[in-house]
Amino acid sequence: MASPECPNPPPSSSSSSSWDPSVSLETVRATVDSFAAERGWHKFHTPRNLMLALVGEIGELAEIFQWKGDDGAAPNLPAFTDEERKHVGEELSDVLVYVYNLSNLPRSSSTYTIRLADRCGVRLDEAVMAKLKRNAEKYPAKLCYGSSAKYTAYQNRGQDEGETATS
Numbered sequence: 116m117a118s119p120e121c122p123n124p125p126p127s128s129s130s131s132s133s134w135d136p137s138v139s140l141e142t143v144r145a146t147v148d149s150f151a152a153e154r155g156w157h158k159f160h161t162p163r164n165l166m167l168a169l170v171g172e173i174g175e176l177a178e179i180f181q182w183k184g185d186d187g188a189a190p191n192l193p194a195f196t197d198e199e200r201k202h203v204g205e206e207l208s209d210v211l212v213y214v215y216n217l218s219n220l221p222r223s224s225s226t227y228t229i230r231l232a233d234r235c236g237v238r239l240d241e242a243v244m245a246k247l248k249r250n251a252e253k254y255p256a257k258l259c260y261g262s263s264a265k266y267t268a269y270q271n272r273g274q275d276e277g278e279t280a281t282s
């Protein structure tokens with residue numbers, strides 16, 4: 116039986132951004148897995164620690180949206196500066212990285228992360244690859260192997276030893 120016609124059909128897509136198909140979620144997962152292995156960090160990436168890290172990154176994301184109001188945080192983020200928009204992409208990337216490490220979490224969590232980026236007009240495919248590169252620079256394997264300390268703990272030591280651990 117034919118389905119009844121919708122009187123006001125929605126537009127087929129409201130998407131303002133796109134996704135490079137060469138950046139797959141498997142690329143993100145595998146890159147983070149190598150990143151953790153090269154630093155001896157699998158022992159820190161327990162479900163408990165990843166869940167807490169995920170909540171922390173969602174808090175950082177929420178902070179950028181705080182006080183913007185409904186209109187300011189409408190699709191494509193009209194009240195956000197370019198810097199804030201870039202920051203949204205970075206925090207969404209961290210959320211995606213941690214959600215995807217918690218592979219037992221419902222995949223709807225990554226769906227919401229990707230959908231949110233799309234509605235913000237943020238290219239999450241580009242942002243997440245840039246953030247993964249940045250993470251590797253911030254946490255030089257030689258300096259942080261086997262340690263769960265924040266990158267700020269290596270900054271001075273890195274300069275002394277000719278390594279980079281930039282903020």
Ligand SMILES: Nc1ccn([C@H]2C[C@H](O)[C@@H](COP(=O)(O)OP(=O)(O)OP(=O)(O)O)O2)c(=O)n1
Nearest residue numbers: 147156159175208209212213246250263265266
């Ligand atoms: N033990 C760790 C530490 C970091 N990361 C990765 C996942 C995130 O993508 C990013 C998080 O790094 P930071 O904890 O340094 O947090 P931020 O990048 O948000 O830096 P800041 O808190 O200075 O804004 O690095 C990880 O996988 N495991």
